[in-house]
Amino acid sequence: MSDARKKQRSYWDALADSDPDAAVIDPNDKRGLKNRYLAEIRDLAFLQTLAARNVANGMLLDVGTGTGSAALPLLDAGHRVLGVDISFGLLRHAQARCGAKDGLFVLTDGRELPVRAQGFDAAVVYVVLSYLVDDATALALLENIRTALKRGAVLVMVEQVRANRRICEDGLKVQRTISQWRRMLEQAGFSSTTCTVLRHGRFPLTPLIKAGLIPRRLWPRVRSIETWVGRHLGVLKWDYAEVKFVAVAP
Ligand SMILES: C[S@@+](CC[C@H](N)C(=O)[O-])C[C@H]1O[C@@H](n2cnc3c(N)ncnc32)[C@H](O)[C@@H]1O
Structure with missing residues (x-):
């Protein structure tokens, strides 16, 4: 295993003692409110996209499943999930x-996916390839995902994006530009990629949610404001955004 993979593995293993949502989203979110809010944005993005593509009771591949935070609502919606x-x-x-x-959950670093070709109705990915800083490694994983998908099946991938590519978290993570992500998906053999800005990293209402100052019943309203801002302003020059890419395996 390469040094970069060893570093990734020990980073994530060290978080395994935290609360399961904190481990994979924001380890500093003591009350867990921000993590729940962000997880709900992710879950809606996956569930609504799959429903719009008529994927019901599907066989899904969740790459970089972590603590199963995204897998759980997919299972509750009637899908079967292989998380790696x-x-x-x-x-x-x-x-x-x-x-x-x-x-079903399997340990792998993504170089090889222990699945049969064209076995899945869809794949979901939430902020995983942003942790594959080397483009060739990220591309190889995308190619493996494409091979695992049935013809016409979709990859729903939410990743972090910046106006200009930036390496962060002490070299552990990269925020690529939308065109770099699109090019990578195209090189991996996907077609018809669409992208939607779901939220911005420094959206001013998120710290208020984290502090417990916005009641839960208002979260859907905050979500619609984020969606509106994303649609109209796109990726801002000074902030990262979480962008949903939907790409088809031809
Ligand atoms: C930000 S967390 C997201 C977890 C999960 N997708 C979710 O929505 O809660 C990133 C995940 O990617 C996993 N990961 C990082 N590099 C990986 C690799 N090369 N192969 C498989 N998983 C990887 C980490 O272990 C971690 O669980």
């Missing part, structure tokens, strides 16, 4: 949360 991840510590949470449902 580089961290054994995080996968133990996933197994505990989802093992009794139709979830």
